[in-house]
Amino acid sequence: MKHYFNPMSRAITTDWMLNELDAPHEQITIDFASNENNTAEFRKINPMGKLPALVDGDTVVTEVSAICAYLADKFPEKNLAPEVGSVERAAYYRYLFFACNTIEPAFALAACGLEHPDPVSAGWGDMPRVLATIEDMTPETDWALGEQFTAADVVFGGLLDFSITFKWLEPSPKVAAYVARIRQRPAYRATHSAFDAA
Numbered sequence: 001m002k003h004y005f006n007p008m009s010r011a012i013t014t015d016w017m018l019n020e021l022d023a024p025h026e027q028i029t030i031d032f033a034s035n036e037n038n039t040a041e042f043r044k045i046n047p048m049g050k051l052p053a054l055v056d057g058d059t060v061v062t063e064v065s066a067i068c069a070y071l072a073d074k075f076p077e078k079n080l081a082p083e084v085g086s087v088e089r090a091a092y093y094r095y096l097f098f099a100c101n102t103i104e105p106a107f108a109l110a111a112c113g114l115e116h117p118d119p120v121s122a123g124w125g126d127m128p129r130v131l132a133t134i135e136d137m138t139p140e141t142d143w144a145l146g147e148q149f150t151a152a153d154v155v156f157g158g159l160l161d162f163s164i165t166f167k168w169l170e171p172s173p174k175v176a177a178y179v180a181r182i183r184q185r186p187a188y189r190a191t192h193s194a195f196d197a198a
């Protein structure tokens with residue numbers, strides 16, 4: 001597998017996922033400063049010109065949540081995804097999609113001081129609803145799905161962590177405690193040193 005990566009990008013999350021799985025891969029660092037993400041060669045992999053991207057043989061996966069879900073399913077013996085058809089699997093999907101469909105756009109807009117003029121039509125609604133849902137979905141103890149740590153924690157917990165670091169989110173005590181647990185994971189620590197130093 002080839003992982004297209006830059007340490008100062010969202011590829012830090014997929015790097016963490018690869019590390020949680022101890023998945024053999026080739027790390028290909030893409031330099032934004034020299035526009036390597038916009039070469040014709042890279043655009044063939046991801047027409048968005050964005051990181052991360054994963055190439056597994058003939059399979060191309062882009063988008064943080066999709067890559068993490070793909071990897072969790074590729075290594076079922078590592079137990080980073082609940083069984084297909086289980087009650088937990090439904091919750092798992094909810095964490096993966098809530099992170100990228102709702103938290104990401106809501107926080108990205110808010111970070112620029114913008115609000116969507118029509119929160120009823122905007123899929124992510126408005127900030128009070130997003131924050132209330134984050135609070136509701138954040139586990140009091142352990143992980144998103146209970147005792148089993150999964151890709152849902154990498155994606156949802158990773159995004160909360162990123163949002164706190166970039167001051168997009170002022171965490172409640174429950175969110176702060178969950179992110180503190182996330183930050184203690186060896187695979188997180190092994191993959192976030194450059195990011196933390198920034």
Ligand SMILES: N[C@@H](CCC(=O)N[C@@H](CS)C(=O)NCC(=O)O)C(=O)O
Binds near residue numbers: 010011049064
């Ligand atoms: N929705 C994408 C977002 C990826 C993204 O925005 N990556 C940024 C770095 S954090 C990027 O590659 N930006 C370069 C560009 O847009 O030219 C995902 O989840 O993977």
